[in-house]
Amino acid sequence: ARRDAGHPDGLEVTSPIDIKSVRELIGHFDKVVGVDFSGLPNLFVSASLDGKLIVWDAMTTFKKRAVKLSSPFVACTCFEKSSNALIASGGMDNLCSIYEASLIDPGMPASLANKPKAVLSGHQGYISGCCFFQGPSKILTSSGDCSTNLWDVETARPLRTLKAHAAGVLAV
Numbered sequence: 001a002r003r004d005a006g007h008p009d010g011l012e013v014t015s016p017i018d019i020k021s022v023r024e025l026i027g028h029f030d031k032v033v034g035v036d037f038s039g040l041p042n043l044f045v046s047a048s049l050d051g052k053l054i055v056w057d058a059m060t061t062f063k064k065r066a067v068k069l070s071s072p073f074v075a076c077t078c079f080e081k082s083s084n085a086l087i088a089s090g091g092m093d094n095l096c097s098i099y100e101a102s103l104i105d106p107g108m109p110a111s112l113a114n115k116p117k118a119v120l121s122g123h124q125g126y127i128s129g130c131c132f133f134q135g136p137s138k139i140l141t142s143s144g145d146c147s148t149n150l151w152d153v154e155t156a157r158p159l160r161t162l163k164a165h166a167a168g169v170l171a172v
Contacts, residue, residue, distance in 0.1 A: 025061050027054050033074060034089070038101070039081035045101075047077035047089050055087065055101060067099050068114045078139075080132040086117065086153070088139055090127025096120040096141045098153060118156045122149060129172040144168035 028048035037044040042058040051072030055065040073092035079101065080086040090096040097116040125144030133140050133150065138159070142148045148169050150160040 034077040036079045038079040038084045045077050045079050045087045047074045076129050078130045080136045082135050086136050088130045090130050092126045094123050096127050120151050128170045131172050140172045142169035142172040
């Protein structure tokens with residue numbers, strides 16, 4: 001590392017870090033637009049423009065669960081970290097859909113396996129971010145409609161809407 005006299009703040013410039021891939025997870029057929037780890041080691045969810053959420057085991061690279069979304073235009077996903085029982089996604093359909101993260105019986109019809117536990121409807125713009133809040137019963141969503149909502153998952157109703165931004169809220 002060295003000091004860069006030419007940098008306005010005189011910040012330290014270091015050599016690039018050599019990062020190597022340890023595992024490659026293959027399963028999506030389009031761009032991955034969101035990833036979130038669960039509260040358990042090695043378990044995470046990914047969302048892709050192929051219209052799927054996949055729950056992965058990062059160590060084995062096995063797919064634990066795949067959900068076919070009603071819309072391929074997904075923008076975000078999140079894992080509920082205290083119980084690890086729920087995953088959510090949102091996107092250009094202005095909805096936040098919440099799914100059971102548990103494994104599905106292989107004999108279960110796909111129509112039931114992909115059915116959301118709750119669908120949160122109320123934003124007038126795309127859902128750009130989602131994050132479970134204080135456990136599995138509440139979730140925050142941010143939207144292109146310049147608002148952030150706090151939702152009750154069981155009733156699928158907003159508890160509070162925050163409107164203080166002059167432009168779309170891109171993350172929560």
